[in-house]
Amino acid sequence: MISEAPIRSPGSSPAPKIAVTGLRKSFGQKQVLDGVDIACHTGESLVIIGGSGTGKSVLIKCILGLMRPDSGSIGIDGVETVGLGRAARAPLMLKFGMLFQGSALFDSLSVWENVAFGLIQGRGMKRQEAREIALRKLAAVGLGPEIAALSPAELSGGMQKRVALARAIAAEPEILFFDEPTTGLDPIMADVINRLIVDCVRGLGATAISITHDMTSARKIGDRIAMLHAGHIVWQGPAAEIERTDNPFVDQFVHGRAEGPIQMEVRAA
Amino acid sequence: MIGFIGSIGAAFLAFLAAVGRLALFAGRALGAGFSPPYYPRLILRQIVDIGYYSLPVVGLTALFTGMVLALQSHTGFSRFNAEGAVATVVVLSVTRELGPVIAGLMVAGRVGASMAAEIGTMRVTEQIDALTTLSTDPLRYLVLPRLLAGFVTLPCLVLVADIVGVFGGFLVGTTKLNFNAVSYLTQTERYLETMDVVSGLVKAAVFGFIVALMGCYHGYHSRGGAEGVGQATTHAVVSASILILLFNYFLTQAFFA
Numbered sequence: 001m002i003s004e005a006p007i008r009s010p011g012s013s014p015a016p017k018i019a020v021t022g023l024r025k026s027f028g029q030k031q032v033l034d035g036v037d038i039a040c041h042t043g044e045s046l047v048i049i050g051g052s053g054t055g056k057s058v059l060i061k062c063i064l065g066l067m068r069p070d071s072g073s074i075g076i077d078g079v080e081t082v083g084l085g086r087a088a089r090a091p092l093m094l095k096f097g098m099l100f101q102g103s104a105l106f107d108s109l110s111v112w113e114n115v116a117f118g119l120i121q122g123r124g125m126k127r128q129e130a131r132e133i134a135l136r137k138l139a140a141v142g143l144g145p146e147i148a149a150l151s152p153a154e155l156s157g158g159m160q161k162r163v164a165l166a167r168a169i170a171a172e173p174e175i176l177f178f179d180e181p182t183t184g185l186d187p188i189m190a191d192v193i194n195r196l197i198v199d200c201v202r203g204l205g206a207t208a209i210s211i212t213h214d215m216t217s218a219r220k221i222g223d224r225i226a227m228l229h230a231g232h233i234v235w236q237g238p239a240a241e242i243e244r245t246d247n248p249f250v251d252q253f254v255h256g257r258a259e260g261p262i263q264m265e266v267r268a269a
Numbered sequence: 270m271i272g273f274i275g276s277i278g279a280a281f282l283a284f285l286a287a288v289g290r291l292a293l294f295a296g297r298a299l300g301a302g303f304s305p306p307y308y309p310r311l312i313l314r315q316i317v318d319i320g321y322y323s324l325p326v327v328g329l330t331a332l333f334t335g336m337v338l339a340l341q342s343h344t345g346f347s348r349f350n351a352e353g354a355v356a357t358v359v360v361l362s363v364t365r366e367l368g369p370v371i372a373g374l375m376v377a378g379r380v381g382a383s384m385a386a387e388i389g390t391m392r393v394t395e396q397i398d399a400l401t402t403l404s405t406d407p408l409r410y411l412v413l414p415r416l417l418a419g420f421v422t423l424p425c426l427v428l429v430a431d432i433v434g435v436f437g438g439f440l441v442g443t444t445k446l447n448f449n450a451v452s453y454l455t456q457t458e459r460y461l462e463t464m465d466v467v468s469g470l471v472k473a474a475v476f477g478f479i480v481a482l483m484g485c486y487h488g489y490h491s492r493g494g495a496e497g498v499g500q501a502t503t504h505a506v507v508s509a510s511i512l513i514l515l516f517n518y519f520l521t522q523a524f525f526a
Binding site for chain 1: 306390391394395396398399401402403404405406410
């Protein structure tokens, strides 16, 4: 497989914040990840692009510990996380914040309780203190206190995404994950979310891994872009390089052509 | 022939694997209860959901069950001139068997289905994954409160069902079958032993745990969107109902055989 602009070697720079090596994951006969190698350094925003069903979500769920890989290594701050038990993983989880594709807000809780959830349940903060932080985080994503008591079902898709972003950053995590942050949004709202993501990641000084197939979003929020195809990273490099690369996979994907090395599986009905 | 035996073996192994998965799920959820954080407010909310909101349906079914039981036993016993045993048969049947079984089945339909649908929806909309990323153990937060609430609440519901069921028999006995109210109540109390009520309450605790476990297990493992949640709901109700009847036999044998 082709790989440009390789990641900095451990000898030339500090160890990566997140280092994935030889990661494999299959579901039955289908090999979704087939030896993925990728690294993300402290404060870097890495965007992983790729077609639907190429295993982007599986990759970040493996890093988060929501799925167990078949083999390979995942290091967070130099700590091997594959095979860690629930108790040993608990301190690591405090470093993470995640924005889910469908927002994944809790229906039974109000907006502010959603944002404050990790502070109250995960960190044992008092409700009043957590509420004040939640209101500040809502303000940071452009939402006023008037929506704090509403139920998530009363919000539009864009507002739900912003609440989910506020929830992801509420505990000021060191590492943020964004799963298809702009999917299902109109272009203007998508741009608003992209800007908020950039502001939040920079504001926190966090390390971020985003997955998307929206190239506008990838260019906007990524310092570096990697492309996942057929279970491998087929290209990675600085975001600005993506327009100039002659990698045929990237070229086909970026320009949205049906013809090229990426063959979409089309099954007859 | 070998293929047939092989398929039976495969089905048996699949059954054992399912039992193992269920036992591990229950064990992990209960194990979470031995260390903080605890969620007493969630347990209370589940107790209200399971207990208070099930009172009308359990009360109504117990009332009509007691009424029908009085009518049927009177019809049968009158053939042997044993009508005097109607009150005893009603109270023993209700406290030992019908109260816990009917309350269990009603709660399985109402609460087990709702638990499977709620947790299943949380699973397919990634809310359970979100709990994990927010440093909250989903088994501790979602499953354990429901298991404890089911275990604690169903005996209370069954106690109400026992009283209402016996009252249903009393109503029919005194208004339709011409029993004297005092002699009906005397007959009800005469042969009733503490063990009759206690065994029913123990059964209820087991049934409550089974209903909550099936609702949580099937919801937690649901896949594939709305269809998956629908299947989880069906499986939760069917498996809970079958297990209630199965455990009812074994518990009855343990108590009275």
